Amino acid sequence: DTGVSQDPRHKITKRGQNVTFRCDPISEHNRLYWYRQTLGQGPEFLTYFQNEAQLEKSRLLSDRFSAERPKGSFSTLEIQRTEQGDSAMYLCASSSSSGNSYNEQFFGPGTRLTVL
Amino acid sequence: QKEVEQNSGPLSVPEGAIASLNCTYSDRVSQSFFWYRQYSGKSPELIMSIYSNGDKEDGRFTAQLNKASQYVSLLIRDSQPSDSATYLCAVHSGTYKYIFGTGTRLKVLA
Numbered sequence: 001d002t003g004v005s006q007d008p009r010h011k012i013t014k015r016g017q018n019v020t021f022r023c024d025p026i027s028e029h030n031r032l033y034w035y036r037q038t039l040g041q042g043p044e045f046l047t048y049f050q051n052e053a054q055l056e057k058s059r060l061l062s063d064r065f066s067a068e069r070p071k072g073s074f075s076t077l078e079i080q081r082t083e084q085g086d087s088a089m090y091l092c093a094s095s096s097s098s099g100n101s102y103n104e105q106f107f108g109p110g111t112r113l114t115v116l
Numbered sequence: 117q118k119e120v121e122q123n124s125g126p127l128s129v130p131e132g133a134i135a136s137l138n139c140t141y142s143d144r145v146s147q148s149f150f151w152y153r154q155y156s157g158k159s160p161e162l163i164m165s166i167y168s169n170g171d172k173e174d175g176r177f178t179a180q181l182n183k184a185s186q187y188v189s190l191l192i193r194d195s196q197p198s199d200s201a202t203y204l205c206a207v208h209s210g211t212y213k214y215i216f217g218t219g220t221r222l223k224v225l226a
Contacts, residue, residue, distance in 0.1 A: 033214070042120075042204050042216030043160065056212050091159055103148045103208055107159040 004108035006092050012114045013082055020078045021111045025094030032075050033105065034067055035091040043091055043107075049075060050097070082115045089113075119143060120207050122217035130225050135192040137220050139205030142186065148208035149181055149188045153201045154219065160204055164190060195224045 005024045013019050025032050030051050035043035046065065048056045051072040064082075069075040079086055089112050095105040121140045129135045137151075148167050152160035166172045166179040166188065178191040188207075192199055202219040209215070 031212070033212070040124075040218065042206075042218050044216075045214065048212040050212075089159075104150070104162060104165050105206070105214060106162060107152075110159045 004092055004094050004106055006090075006108035006111050008111055009109060010112050010114075012116065014116050015082060015084060017082055018078065018080045019082060019113065020076055021090055021092075021113075023075045023077070023092030023108055024073070025075070025092070026096075026106060027073075029094035029096045029106075030072070031095045031097060032069055033093045033095075034075070034077050035093065037089045037091055037110075038087075043093075046077070046090075079113075082113075084115045087113055087115045119215045120205055120217040122203075122205050122220045124218060125221040126223045127220055128223045128225055129195050131195060131197060133195050135195045135199065135222055135224070137190040137192075137203050137205075137222065139188045139190075139207075139217055140186055141188070141205075141207045141215070143207065143209045143215075144183075144186065146183075146186075146207045146209045149179070150206040150208070150214075151177075151179060151188075151190045152204040152206060152216075153199075154204055155201045192222075195222075197224045197226045200224045 007022045032049045034046040037043045049069040064080045067077045089110045091110045092108045093105045151164040154160045164179040166181045176193045180189045204219045205217040
């Protein structure tokens with residue numbers, strides 16, 4: 001297993017369009033996180049899954065954002081009616097709740113979204 | 117008060133010197149602490165984790181944790197130009213919550 005993967009790596013869209021990103025976590029990891037990062041800031045928490053259950057969603061997240069992890073493996077993040085303020089790097093990370101490296105979170109390469 | 121605070125830098129050190137990066141956090145029940153390195157335009161890469169008070173060494177990196185002072189630091193020995201990056205401190209509190217600082221930009225001068 002080579003780590004967390006994300007697709008696409010770059011997305012350019014027009015304001016008002018919907019976009020969907022995919023994340024494939026490290027296979028043995030049961031926890032999956034989505035973050036958003038803008039220039040000069042640290043990653044900002046968006047949502048968290050343990051297996052297929054979405055256990056937490058940031059209050060900062062509007063109703064335009066939705067995430068799923070249907071079978072407890074890959075996850076998708078959808079943004080509806082995109083706005084220019086949604087332009088950012090969207091990061092996915094995964095971790096395990098057990099084992100020697102528990103709680104160590106590993107990031108994928110990210111999806112850079114540009115909304116025109 | 118921010119939950120995780122880091123000096124944004126840039127911190128400039130000459131090649132071969134020790135770089136010292138600092139982080140303070142506000143949540144006393146925080147349990148796990150992490151340092152990530154992030155190159156410009158790339159995603160964060162985990163370089164150190166620390167859970168107990170004291171020092172933890174891994175190669176040229178040493179993480180130091182003082183829970184009483186709510187302080188965690190990262191030392192990079194024999195700094196190389198390739199260490200030039202932004203270093204993010206992350207604090208884990210509870211089941212899901214990871215809080216990141218804004219990062220310290222390190223410049224290692226050849």
